[in-house]
Amino acid sequence: MVLVATILTSLPAAADGQITTKLDNLDLDRILNSDRLFNAYAECLLSNGKDRCTPEGTELKLLLAAGLQTDCAKCNDNQKARMDKIIRFTTGNKKDFREKLKAKYDPDNKYFQNYERRFRVTS
Structure with missing residues (x-):
């Protein structure tokens, strides 16, 4: 829970209380379709x-x-779609990475389970 509190208190927020949009223009398709870029972000x-x-x-x-742990409650529609895309991509293409991500950010399978149920994502 310390990790959750730290993340949520350090999360950059926009003036309207939503999550910052700084990364909304990050070329997600380029990252997901490049093993080199994907692996660099995955390592991070x-x-x-x-x-x-x-x-x-x-x-x-x-x-x-923060998106996982709050069910993207403060995400805008674009951020929700991007989160959905990342989860779906890793479920279909990078299962080993997805399992490592779950182990790190959601060891009790609480957040991924909620997210998967909400968006009907299957492993």
């Missing part, structure tokens, strides 16, 4: 520090964790 998301992360990766790490 799975690392325990900022040492393996670009500034965008560090921000993505915060957004992903």
Whole structure:
């Protein structure tokens, strides 16, 4: 729970209380379709520090964790669609990474389970 509190209190928020839109223009398709880029972001998301992360990766790490843990409650429609795309992509194409992500951010399978049920994503 300390991780959740830390993430939520450090999460960059826009003026209207929504999650920041800084990463809304990140070329998600380019990242998902490039093993080199995907692996760099994956390494960042799975690392325990900022040492393996670009500034965008560090921000993505915060957004992903907060999005999962709050069911994307403060996400705008674009962010929800992007979160959905990432979860669906990893479910279909990067199952090993997805399992590592679940182990790190959701060891009790509480958040992924809620998300998968909501969007009818299947493993």
